[in-house]
Amino acid sequence: MSLYTSSKETALREQIVRVGRLMYDHGLIVGVDGNISARLSDSRILVTPSGLCKGLMTPEQVIVVDLEGNKVGSETGVNRSLRPTSETRMHLEVYRQRSDVGGVVHAHPCTAIALSIAGIQLADRMIPEAIVNLGLVPTTEYATPASDENVYAIRDLIAGHDGIILQRHGTLTVGKDPWQAFVRTEFLEQVARITMMLRQLGAGEPIPADEVRKLLAQREAFGFMRPGELEEFADVYGTSFSEQTGAEAQQQTTQLDEEALIKTITDLVLQQLRQDKKGA
Numbered sequence: 001m002s003l004y005t006s007s008k009e010t011a012l013r014e015q016i017v018r019v020g021r022l023m024y025d026h027g028l029i030v031g032v033d034g035n036i037s038a039r040l041s042d043s044r045i046l047v048t049p050s051g052l053c054k055g056l057m058t059p060e061q062v063i064v065v066d067l068e069g070n071k072v073g074s075e076t077g078v079n080r081s082l083r084p085t086s087e088t089r090m091h092l093e094v095y096r097q098r099s100d101v102g103g104v105v106h107a108h109p110c111t112a113i114a115l116s117i118a119g120i121q122l123a124d125r126m127i128p129e130a131i132v133n134l135g136l137v138p139t140t141e142y143a144t145p146a147s148d149e150n151v152y153a154i155r156d157l158i159a160g161h162d163g164i165i166l167q168r169h170g171t172l173t174v175g176k177d178p179w180q181a182f183v184r185t186e187f188l189e190q191v192a193r194i195t196m197m198l199r200q201l202g203a204g205e206p207i208p209a210d211e212v213r214k215l216l217a218q219r220e221a222f223g224f225m226r227p228g229e230l231e232e233f234a235d236v237y238g239t240s241f242s243e244q245t246g247a248e249a250q251q252q253t254t255q256l257d258e259e260a261l262i263k264t265i266t267d268l269v270l271q272q273l274r275q276d277k278k279g280a
Contacts (some may be wrong), residue, residue: 005073012038012178013059019105019182020048024055028107028185034170035085038178039095039102043067049082067092086146093151093176094154097159103178108170109189111196116167122188123195125206125236130191131215132222135229136236137188139165159225163188209237216241258267 003012016036023029023036034054037047045065048054052061060078065071069088085091091104115122116139124130126139138157143149143166154172158166161182163173171188193254198204207215216233219225230242 005047009046009064009244010059012040013062014060015103015178016046016048016220017057017059019178020054020057022182023105023107023185024053026186028109028189029054030108033108034104035087036083036178036181037088037091037093037095037104039062044073047084047088048239049079050085052082065092067095082124082131087150089146089148089151090154090172093155094172095165096157097155098174100176101174102176103174103181104154105173105175105178105181105185106166106170106186107173107189109185109192111192112165112171112189113168114171115192115195116165120195120199121190123204125212126198126204127194128207128211128215129187131207132219133187133224134163134184134191135161135224135226136232137161137163137165137191139167142167142169145169160228162224185201198225206237209239209241212237212242234257 004013018038020034023034028034032051032070033052035048036054036233037045037084039280040046045067046062047065048057049063049173050158057200061082062074063071063079063082063084064073065084065088069092071084080275087106088107094101112122122139124134129136138161140153140157142144145166150169152210153166154164158172158174162175165171165188171185171197173181173184173188175184206212212233220231221245230240234242236241
């Protein structure tokens with residue numbers, strides 16, 4: 001008999017463990033760095049334990065907390081003596097600000113941290129995939145890790161962004177589940193590495209506004225657009241993106257739907273051909 005309340009809890013625990021191992025293996029965290037969480041229900045959050053290497057974590061060690069950060073439910077012999085991550089308050093603030101978020105990842109990727117210390121802006125306007133998948137990535141003011149200061153520092157920014165850089169500290173990314181949040185962490189660090197290379201080369205210009213408009217239409221079509229993003233891009237580029245983006249997004253969505261329909265029909269035809277071949 002399962003120790004957990006649902007198959008969803010079991011699956012999320014396993015996903016958190018998988019993400020933790022990948023973060024560790026890919027050098028996004030070291031030692032006992034980083035933390036991961038997942039929304040289990042309206043009143044329960046799964047979080048990683050404090051002081052534990054995420055690369056060696058097991059599903060039984062993941063902890064359930066309420067919205068005040070108190071340890072509740074699904075206690076196991078393995079996690080009974082463990083405490084929730086010291087960054088629990090930061091994770092809970094994300095869930096309060098973002099009802100659409102189901103997973104949060106906090107990592108310590110070296111390049112992103114180094115750029116924040118050097119005061120170098122991420123090249124998030126130079127790479128098409130960054131605009132589509134991440135949007136603009138702001139950097140917080142410095143705040144003491146695992147403190148209320150840190151909660152205040154991320155509060156306004158995470159409400160309108162899927163990824164932010166915590167100055168001198170790390171990154172915070174969100175998604176529909178821990179896996180999507182992890183993918184965004186990896187992508188953010190990739191953009192940071194490209195930023196550093198561009199700095200070394202002494203070259204690099206933002207994507208022209210007309211091309212950005214097309215990319216924002218794709219972002220909207222994929223459902224990634226956050227409230228206020230068009231205005232934020234407009235402030236950065238000094239031009240409006242709201243006039244055509246909606247129509248272009250509809251066109252993108254229609255194209256995606258048509259591609260999905262074509263794939264479905266093709267799969268059915270191939271399946272029928274295979275059956276006919278077997279019958280012959």
